[in-house]
Amino acid sequence: MTCEHVREQLWELAIEDFDQLEPHLSTCPECAALAAAIREEAPAVQEGLDAFANAVPFGTAFERATEVEQRAPEAASRRWRMMDQGLHWMAMAMASAAAVSVALYSTVDRGEVAPVEAVAPVEPAGVGGGTALPASVTIDVNQPYTSVEVECRESDYVRKEYFRGGVARLPDVPDEDCIARFKGGPPATSTLRAGYHLVCDFPLGGPPCEMAGEVEVEVDGAEMPLTTAGTGCEDLTALEPSAMLGRLEPETIECLEDRVDVGDEALSSLRLLSVDAFSRGDKDAWEGYTTRLLDMDPTDPDLAYKLALHNGRKGAEFAEDTIAFAEQGLEARRVWTGETYVRRVNNLHKLRASAAQQLWAEAPEDAEARERTIEYAREWLEFTRSADVDEDRAVQLCEVAAGEPC
Amino acid sequence: MAIPEDSDAHLVTEARQGDRAALEALCGRWWPRMRRWALVELGDEVLADDAAQDGLVRVIRHLGSYDPRRPFGSWLRRLIRNACHDLRTKRGAVVAFDHDRGKAPGFERRRDLANAAERARKAFCALSPRQRQVVELVDHQGLSPSEAAAELGIAKGTARALLHQGRSALRKRLVAHRAEVVALLREAE
Numbered sequence: 001m002t003c004e005h006v007r008e009q010l011w012e013l014a015i016e017d018f019d020q021l022e023p024h025l026s027t028c029p030e031c032a033a034l035a036a037a038i039r040e041e042a043p044a045v046q047e048g049l050d051a052f053a054n055a056v057p058f059g060t061a062f063e064r065a066t067e068v069e070q071r072a073p074e075a076a077s078r079r080w081r082m083m084d085q086g087l088h089w090m091a092m093a094m095a096s097a098a099a100v101s102v103a104l105y106s107t108v109d110r111g112e113v114a115p116v117e118a119v120a121p122v123e124p125a126g127v128g129g130g131t132a133l134p135a136s137v138t139i140d141v142n143q144p145y146t147s148v149e150v151e152c153r154e155s156d157y158v159r160k161e162y163f164r165g166g167v168a169r170l171p172d173v174p175d176e177d178c179i180a181r182f183k184g185g186p187p188a189t190s191t192l193r194a195g196y197h198l199v200c201d202f203p204l205g206g207p208p209c210e211m212a213g214e215v216e217v218e219v220d221g222a223e224m225p226l227t228t229a230g231t232g233c234e235d236l237t238a239l240e241p242s243a244m245l246g247r248l249e250p251e252t253i254e255c256l257e258d259r260v261d262v263g264d265e266a267l268s269s270l271r272l273l274s275v276d277a278f279s280r281g282d283k284d285a286w287e288g289y290t291t292r293l294l295d296m297d298p299t300d301p302d303l304a305y306k307l308a309l310h311n312g313r314k315g316a317e318f319a320e321d322t323i324a325f326a327e328q329g330l331e332a333r334r335v336w337t338g339e340t341y342v343r344r345v346n347n348l349h350k351l352r353a354s355a356a357q358q359l360w361a362e363a364p365e366d367a368e369a370r371e372r373t374i375e376y377a378r379e380w381l382e383f384t385r386s387a388d389v390d391e392d393r394a395v396q397l398c399e400v401a402a403g404e405p406c
Numbered sequence: 407m408a409i410p411e412d413s414d415a416h417l418v419t420e421a422r423q424g425d426r427a428a429l430e431a432l433c434g435r436w437w438p439r440m441r442r443w444a445l446v447e448l449g450d451e452v453l454a455d456d457a458a459q460d461g462l463v464r465v466i467r468h469l470g471s472y473d474p475r476r477p478f479g480s481w482l483r484r485l486i487r488n489a490c491h492d493l494r495t496k497r498g499a500v501v502a503f504d505h506d507r508g509k510a511p512g513f514e515r516r517r518d519l520a521n522a523a524e525r526a527r528k529a530f531c532a533l534s535p536r537q538r539q540v541v542e543l544v545d546h547q548g549l550s551p552s553e554a555a556a557e558l559g560i561a562k563g564t565a566r567a568l569l570h571q572g573r574s575a576l577r578k579r580l581v582a583h584r585a586e587v588v589a590l591l592r593e594a595e
Contacts, residue, residue, distance in 0.1 A: 012570040033587045044523050044526035045530050048525075058434045065466055066466065285484075288558065
C-alpha cells in the first residue's frame with residue numbers, strides 16, 4: 001500500500017478501522033501524524049454538537065412554545081379530542097382531495113399548474129353545527145405570498161400555514177367568519193369559514209378570493225371511504241385514492257417499502273409512496289422515494305425534471321444535485337413532444353446553467369466552475385435560438401461567464 | 407443519550423389527556439436531540455435555534471396526530487425536518503455557517519473560536535446537508551451506511567459516497583490548524 005493510498009484511507013475510513021492501517025503508518029511519517037491528529041480532533045465534533053444541543057435550556061423553550069399554542073387553547077384541545085376519537089384529519093383529507101391533486105403537480109411543475117376546479121358545493125357534515133373543520137386556500141404559485149394567517153376572533157383561533165404548491169391547508173377552522181391575511185406580498189385579506197375552499201387570484205379592483213366550494217364529501221359521485229384501503233398492499237390500484245390524499249397507513253407504507261426492497265412491483269409501489277408523501281407535505285420522504293424511482297427508471301425524464309426543479313429551489317447547496325437531475329432529464333428529453341418539450345427542455349437548461357453559476361459564484365477563482373457555467377449557458381442559448389424562445393437570460397449568463405459576446 | 411421508546415408512549419397518552427407535566431417531560435427528554443437534528447439539517451446555528459423552537463411548537467400542536475404504533479423518535483425527527491424545510495423555504499437558501507455574521511443572541515455571544523468544540527462544530531456545519539446527515543447518522547449515531555441510506559431514503563452507494571466525502575472534508579478542516587501535520591502533508595505531496 002503506498003503512502004498516498006494510506007492517506008486517502010485516513011481521510012475516509014472510520015476511525016475504529018484505523019488499526020488495520022497501523023502496519024503502514026510507520027513507513028509514512030505524515031500518515032502517522034495525520035492519523036493521530038484525526039483521532040485527537042474527531043471527538044470535538046461530538047462535543048461541539050452536544051454543546052449546541054444543550055445551549056438553550058428546555059424550560060425557556062417550552063415556555064415560549066406553550067405561549068404560542070395558548071393563543072388557541074380551545075382549538076388545540078378540540079383538535080386533540082378529535083384525534084383521540086379517531087376522526088384524525090379525515091374530513092380535511094376528503095375536503096381537499098381536488099386541491100391535493102393539484103398540489104401534487106403544481107409544486108413540482110411550476111408554470112404548468114392545472115386550473116383549480118371549483119368543487120360543487122354540497123352540504124357537508126358538520127358545517128353550520130359549530131364544529132371546527134378543515135379549510136384550504138389556493139393561490140397561483142406565481143403569487144408572492146408565502147403563507148396565510150387565519151384569525152377567528154370568537155374562538156380565539158390563530159393559525160398560520162405556509163403555501164405548498166399554492167395550497168395552504170388549515171385544520172380545525174372554527175365555524176365563524178374568520179379573517180385570512182396573506183403574508184409575504186402586498187396586503188390582502190379575505191374571509192374564510194370552516195370547511196371552505198378558498199381560491200384566490202387577487203384580481204385588480206375585486207375581492208382577492210372566492211369561495212370555490214365547501215367541504216367535499218363526494219368525489220366523482222362516489223362516497224369516499226372513511227378509512228383507507230386497509231393496511232395491506234397487495235392491490236396497488238385500490239391504494240391510489242388513499243395515496244392521493246396522503247392517507248396511507250403506516251403499516252401500508254411499510255408493506256409497500258418491503259415490496260420495493262424485494263423488487264415486487266417496485267416501481268408502482270414507489271410511485272404510490274411518492275404520491276402519498278407529497279400529499280402529506282413530507283418533502284423529504286417525497287424526494288427520497290422519487291430519487292429511488294429515478295434510480296430504478298433513469299429513462300423517466302418527468303421524474304428527473306421534478307427533482308431538478310425541487311433541488312433548484314433549494315439553493316446553491318443543492319446545485320450539484322440540480323445539475324445531475326437536469327442532465328438526466330435532458331438525456332431522456334425525447335419522450336416529450338410539442339410545447340411540453342420546448343418548455344421543459346428550456347427549463348432544464350436554465351436550471352442547469354443557473355446551478356453552475358451558483359457554484360461558480362461560491363468559488364470565483366475556480367476556472368473549472370466558470371468553464372462549466374459557460375458551457376451550460378451556451379447550450380441553453382443554442383436551445384433558445386433553435387426553439388425560438390426568449391434568449392435574453394441565456395445570453396446574459398453566457399456573456400457574464402465568458403466575458404465576451406456569445 | 408438513549409431514550410426508551412416504550413416510556414414515550416405512556417407520556418404521549420398522558421399528555422394527550424391534558425397532563426402538562428407529561429408533555430413537558432416528553433418534550434424535555436427529546437429537546438437536546440431536536441436541537442441537534444435541526445443543526446444537522448440546516449448547518450446554521452441561528453436557523454437551527456429557530457427550527458428547534460418551531461419544532462417544539464409543532465410537537466405541542468400536533469401530538470394528537472402522532473400514531474403511537476410508530477416510534478416517537480421517527481415521528482419527531484420528521485417533524486423537525488419539516489420545520490427545517492419550512493424555514494429554509496421561507497428564508498431562501500441556507501448559506502454555509504459563517505461565524506462572522508455576529509447576529510445571534512446568547513449562544514453565539516458565548517462563542518469562543520479558540521475552543522476546539524466550537525471549531526469542530528463549525529467544520530461540521532460547513533459540510534453539505536446530505537454529508538452532515540450521513541456523517542451524523544454513521545459516525546455519531548452508530549448506524550451502518552446501509553441503515554443511514556434507508557433512514558434518508560437514498561441509495562446505499564450514495565450514502566457511502568456521501569460518508570466518504572463528508573468525513574474527508576470534515577477531517578481536512580479539523581486538522582487544518584495543525585501546522586505540523588499540514589507541513590508534513592505538503593512535503594509528502
